Amino acid sequence: xxxxxxxxxxxxxxxxxxxxxxxxxxxxxxxxxxxxxxxxxxxxxxxxxxxxxxxxxxxxxxxxxxxxxxxxxxxxxxxxxxxxxxxxxxxxxxxxxxxxxxxxxxxxxxxxxxxxxxxxxxxxxxxxxxxxxxxxxxxxxx
Amino acid sequence: xxxxxxxxxxxxxxxxxxxxxxxxxxxxxxxxxxxxxxxxxxxxxxxxxxxxxxxxxxxxxxxxxxxxxxxxxxxxxxxxxxxxxxxxxxxxxxxxxxxxxxxxxxxxxxxxxxxxxxxxxxxxxxxxxxxxxxxxxxxxxx
DNA sequence: TAATTAAATGCAACATTGTTGCACTTGGAA
DNA sequence: TTCCAAGTGCAACAATGTTGCATTTAATTA
Ligand SMILES: [Zn+2]
Ligand SMILES: [Zn+2]
Ligand SMILES: [Zn+2]
Ligand SMILES: [Zn+2]
Numbered sequence: 001x002x003x004x005x006x007x008x009x010x011x012x013x014x015x016x017x018x019x020x021x022x023x024x025x026x027x028x029x030x031x032x033x034x035x036x037x038x039x040x041x042x043x044x045x046x047x048x049x050x051x052x053x054x055x056x057x058x059x060x061x062x063x064x065x066x067x068x069x070x071x072x073x074x075x076x077x078x079x080x081x082x083x084x085x086x087x088x089x090x091x092x093x094x095x096x097x098x099x100x101x102x103x104x105x106x107x108x109x110x111x112x113x114x115x116x117x118x119x120x121x122x123x124x125x126x127x128x129x130x131x132x133x134x135x136x137x138x139x140x141x142x
Numbered sequence: 143x144x145x146x147x148x149x150x151x152x153x154x155x156x157x158x159x160x161x162x163x164x165x166x167x168x169x170x171x172x173x174x175x176x177x178x179x180x181x182x183x184x185x186x187x188x189x190x191x192x193x194x195x196x197x198x199x200x201x202x203x204x205x206x207x208x209x210x211x212x213x214x215x216x217x218x219x220x221x222x223x224x225x226x227x228x229x230x231x232x233x234x235x236x237x238x239x240x241x242x243x244x245x246x247x248x249x250x251x252x253x254x255x256x257x258x259x260x261x262x263x264x265x266x267x268x269x270x271x272x273x274x275x276x277x278x279x280x281x282x283x284x
Numbered sequence: 285t286a287a288t289t290a291a292a293t294g295c296a297a298c299a300t301t302g303t304t305g306c307a308c309t310t311g312g313a314a
Numbered sequence: 315t316t317c318c319a320a321g322t323g324c325a326a327c328a329a330t331g332t333t334g335c336a337t338t339t340a341a342t343t344a
Contacts, residue, residue, distance in 0.1 A: 014340050015293060030283035035330080046294050051331060053292090067209060073330090089287085094257065105260070111253030112268065115236065117274035118247070124268040125255065155318060156311050179300085188323050193302060195321090212331085215301090 011060040011084060018045055018053045027093055031101040032074035032093070060084045066093040066102070068126060074102045093124075096131035103131070153202040154160060160187055160195045168205055173243040174216035174235070208235040208244070210268060216244045218283045235266075238273035245273070 004023050005015040009079075013019060025041055028035050042050060053077065057063045063075050063083030081088040091104045105127075113123050130138075146165050147157040155161060155226075167183055168175050173282060196217065199205045203224030205217050216235075223230040233246045255265050 009341090016292065016340070018293075047330090048295080048332085049293055056292090065159075065211075067212070069207075070209070070215065073212065091258075092255075094262075097263070101221070105257050108256045108258055109254070111255060112150065113253060113269065114237070114250045115234075115247045115269070116250055117277065118236065119272040119277060120236075120269050121272070122270040124270075126266040126268065127255065127257070127262050128264040128266075129260060129262040135259065135261060151312090157319065158311070160322075189301090190303085190323055190324080198321090 007062065011062065013056060013060060018042075018049050019057065021045075021069075022050070022053050023057065023062065026075050027077055031103040032066060032076040034072045034102070036072060036074070061087055064089065066126065068093075068095050068128065070104070076102075076104050085095055092127055094127045094129065094131065094133055097128060098130050098134040101131065149204065153204065155198060155202060160184075160191050163187075163202065164192070164195050165199065168217050169281065171218055173245040174208065174218040176214045176216055176244070178214060180217070203229055206231065208266075208268065209268065210235075210237050210244070218244075218246050234269055236269045236271065238274065238276055239270060240272050240276040243273065 001020065001024065004020055004027070007023070008015045008019055018077060021042055025038060029037070038054070039047070045053075051134060054063070054065075058065060061078050061084055064078050064082065064087055065075050066074050067073050078087060080087065089104075090110065091106050093102060094105045095102045107125075111125075113120060143162065143166065146162055146169070149165070150157045150161055163184055164180060167180060171179070180196070181189070181192060187212060196205070196207075203220050203275075204242060205227055206220050206224065206229055207215050207217050209215050223233065231246075232252065233248050235244060236247045237244045249267075253267075255262060
């Protein structure tokens with residue numbers, strides 16, 4: 001908890017209870033946290049505060065977000081390569097249709113994404129399928 | 143317009159004015175259509191009808207959608223490989239930060255997306271950058 | 285430790301996207 | 315022309331997200 005406080009102060013963000021609570025939830029969650037989970041775990045906070053807190057953490061490179069279709073938005077911790085200067089992620093986002101967990105995953109080999117005559121600045125890869133844990137369970141059941 | 147009517151009837155959808163108008167707009171638009179454009183071009187239709195029409199076209203494989211961050215949802219025509227059985231797209235979605243146009247694009251080579259011990263069922267690649275048209279303009283101006 | 289202040293919060297009000305139930309209308313087939 | 319399942323409009327609702335303003339508080343400093 002003290003290290004989260006340092007993390008915030010390093011980015012010139014006050015270490016307020018709202019920020020510590022949300023950061024702590026995101027850090028300790030199994031996978032990326034759905035927005036609804038943040039809201040229900042922090043019901044004592046005003047909704048406006050939750051949105052503003054999330055935006056502050058996003059803008060300062062402490063957390064990032066992803067979306068699957070029109071469904072809920074998910075939040076996860078950033079690697080140390082992210083800062084208020086911008087986000088730098090190499091990983092992809094995966095949602096398991098069985099356990100519903102959304103996670104940040106590294107690809108076994110990083111794909112080369114190119115479109116002829118286009119300049120590509122940002123690549124976002126969103127995957128859906130069955131995660132390793134659920135596959136193991138399916139195999140052991142059969 | 144008559145071919146759109148056939149297209150709808152092939153999928154067992156009535157060729158109503160709402161569907162013909164929305165399909166026609168999506169087909170003739172430069173790139174994928176933002177939801178707001180659909181709404182403003184079809185203001186005489188009830189919003190509920192617009193949503194239900196879009197959902198019918200999505201479910202029957204006539205159009206598909208994509209999203210960039212939390213921003214607007216975009217709609218584009220489907221290739222013939224899509225049907226009420228499901229969507230089958232190989233292309234990616236690209237948004238130009240200069241002209242704001244969102245388009246469906248083929249990659250010069252299709253990447254192999256793999257995560258060890260995961261089963262991947264659906265791959266969604268969302269790109270941001272500068273499109274070929276805007277790059278040409280920038281070069282000719284300098 | 286107490287005072288100071290910029291930053292953060294709570295509250296109210298608002299905008300947009302999206303859904304559901306129900307009554308009414310209509311496209312397409314007989 | 316008649317018929318009816320499918321489609322539409324309307325009302326009401328729910329969720330996400332934003333803005334303005336008054337109040338509170340984290341961190342600095344005296
Ligand atoms: Zn980041
Ligand atoms: Zn991530
Ligand atoms: Zn499709
Ligand atoms: Zn597309």
